Amino acid sequence: MPYFSIIIPLFNKAKHIKHTLMSVLSQTFNDFEIIVVNDGSTDGSLAEVNSIQDGRITVFTIENQGVSNARNYGIGKAKSDLIPFLDADDLWKPNHLENLKHLYEQFPDCGVYAAAYEFQFGTKKIASLYYGVPKTEHWIGIVDDFFESSTINCIAYTSAVMIPKKVCEELGGFNSNYTSGEDTDLWIRIALKYPVAFTNSVSVIIHMTAENQITKTSIETRKHFDLEKFIEEERTNKTLKKYLDLNRFSIAIQHKIAGNHLISKDIINNIDTHNLNAKQRFLLQMNTQTLKTFIKIKDLLRKNGIGLSAFR
Helix, strand or coil: CCCEEEEEEECCCCCCHHHHHHHHHCCCCCCEEEEEEEECCCCCHHHHHHCCCCCCEEEEEECCCCHHHHHHHHHHHCCCCEEEECCCCCEECCCHHHHHHHHHHHCCCCCEEEEEEEEEECCEEEECCCCCCCCCCCCEEECCCHHHHCCCCCCCCHHHEEEEHHHHHHHCCCCCCCCECHHHHHHHHHHCCCCEEEEEEEEEEEECCHHHCCCHHHHHHCCECCCCCCHHHHHHCHHHHHHHHHHHHHHHHHHHHCCCHHHHHHHHCCCCHHHCCHHHHHHHHCCHHHHHHHHHHHHHHHHCCCCCCCCC
């Protein structure tokens, strides 16, 4: 049985999937299987995968039903109880699996094992930031409060986490009814029940391509995870309430940019504005055109390696 079962959902990522797979095959720790779930790709992605000859790669082709269903399908096929996830356009540095293995050996009873990551915009990279996590080089440990530590960048990012298969199965995996925020929904469910282990050593590169950016069309057609699902837990967990309010802020801004003002207003009404910083409260007051201009400036700065964010 392999030590890790790596799950890669694949849908129309022909430009990236070979580089992604090579980043896995170049790991310093190599006792693993790779489960590629081809979610009905139509762009030649499958041919790119099949061009790599390695016995550790298994491909399953299914009808397109979304990334949550693809990940859950992969979980069902996994031979190992330790499941690292990787999106088909992201990259691992060579020591990623070695770091996760060390994290698991030190803290074997956690629900999520997460590594630090950085965002790549073109040729520029921007580091992620985590609130309240020690900045000591190569720090590993149990995160005191997952929700508090995730108020800038989230401790958990899909391409940078490992989840035990038994935890996935116990909690029902990713909710396939959601097409946006399905990962956030799972992180919350896990963090409410299990400790979360983390290493601040950056071993994952998140590829921020134009096709990943949310557009008016996508925000209107996506089924976002139910922000009110955890209403009972919010009442007794202040940091969860803040974490969810920050997610509400993000979704409200996206709807406002798309011109969905009534939806945006409904979401904003459920936010305790004391949980937002001054920049975030200011952005909520902007009109749609000003917000669009702000987003263009932010994207331009990111391409030049400057990480302007409302969450910092």
